[in-house]
Amino acid sequence: MSITVFGGEKGGTGKTTLAVNIAAMLAMKGKDVLLLDTDRQGTASFWATVRDEENIEPRVACVQKFGKGLPAQVRDLAERYDEIIIDAGGRDSMELRYALGVADRAYIPVQPFQFDIWTIRQMDTLVEMAKGLNEELAAFIVLNRVATNPAIREDRETREFITREDFQHLALAESMIRDRIAFRKAARDGLAVVEYGQDRKAVNEMNQLYEEIYGD
Ligand SMILES: Nc1ncnc2c1ncn2[C@@H]1O[C@H](COP(=O)(O)OP(=O)(O)OP(=O)(O)O)[C@@H](O)[C@H]1O
Ligand SMILES: [Mg+2]
Numbered sequence: 001m002s003i004t005v006f007g008g009e010k011g012g013t014g015k016t017t018l019a020v021n022i023a024a025m026l027a028m029k030g031k032d033v034l035l036l037d038t039d040r041q042g043t044a045s046f047w048a049t050v051r052d053e054e055n056i057e058p059r060v061a062c063v064q065k066f067g068k069g070l071p072a073q074v075r076d077l078a079e080r081y082d083e084i085i086i087d088a089g090g091r092d093s094m095e096l097r098y099a100l101g102v103a104d105r106a107y108i109p110v111q112p113f114q115f116d117i118w119t120i121r122q123m124d125t126l127v128e129m130a131k132g133l134n135e136e137l138a139a140f141i142v143l144n145r146v147a148t149n150p151a152i153r154e155d156r157e158t159r160e161f162i163t164r165e166d167f168q169h170l171a172l173a174e175s176m177i178r179d180r181i182a183f184r185k186a187a188r189d190g191l192a193v194v195e196y197g198q199d200r201k202a203v204n205e206m207n208q209l210y211e212e213i214y215g216d
Contacts, residue, residue: 003078004213005099005106007088010119014109014144016043017183019087024192025210026083027058034081035062038070038099039089051190070098093126100130103137107173109144112154127169139169142209143176175208
């Protein structure tokens with residue numbers, strides 16, 4: 001059993017996209033997975049509703065929870081599921097802080113083209129605070145929506161920059177996800193890219209991320 005958070009204070013970085021994809025992949029491997037949506041925008045819940053309405057198998061259980069009771073509720077849910085995936089979006093960082101307090105690992109998507117060092121430093125501090133209560137927490141930056149054109153070397157530049165910054169509490173994930181239309185099309189239909197299946201490269205990237213998180 002483990003609890004994985006997709007979070008970060010910046011909007012639109014791909015938290016929900018990665019959370020729903022990983023949740024569906026866990027379900028496809030036969031895991032009893034819960035997708036926990038702590039963002040009042042409800043994007044992950046909407047995805048799960050579309051999936052249900054379209055009768056897509058396997059079903060991905062999804063609940064929305066907010067506010068003070070969150071840590072106790074997550075611990076309780078963790079007893080009942082193999083894996084919990086938390087989409088900790090939203091501008092208010094209360095849910096994000098709570099989620100970091102109970103999670104085994106956190107993935108913070110960062111887009112090279114909207115790279116914002118201030119919010120990453122902020123995350124480094126949030127993770128440091130969370131580790132005061134939750135020593136086991138491991139937190140990673142994962143590059144998302146990296147340009148597909150190899151001539152644009154933004155992934156290398158961003159990696160070098162992050163390495164130079166030498167964050168105390170954030171590591172850089174080895175796998176990265178590129179900007180691929182399949183992510184948007186799959187999400188619209190309540191699918192993961194591995195199910196949507198029309199973009200081999202997107203599938204490979206998600207498989208790599210999955211392996212990095214769960215070890216095949
Ligand atoms: N790798 C990708 N390739 C193409 N499009 C992507 C990718 N990742 C995310 N997107 C798109 O970018 C937009 C923002 O992604 P998403 O909703 O996952 O971000 P978020 O961090 O959850 O946003 P919010 O802060 O609003 O919760 C969506 O339209 C999504 O489909
Ligand atoms: Mg979101």
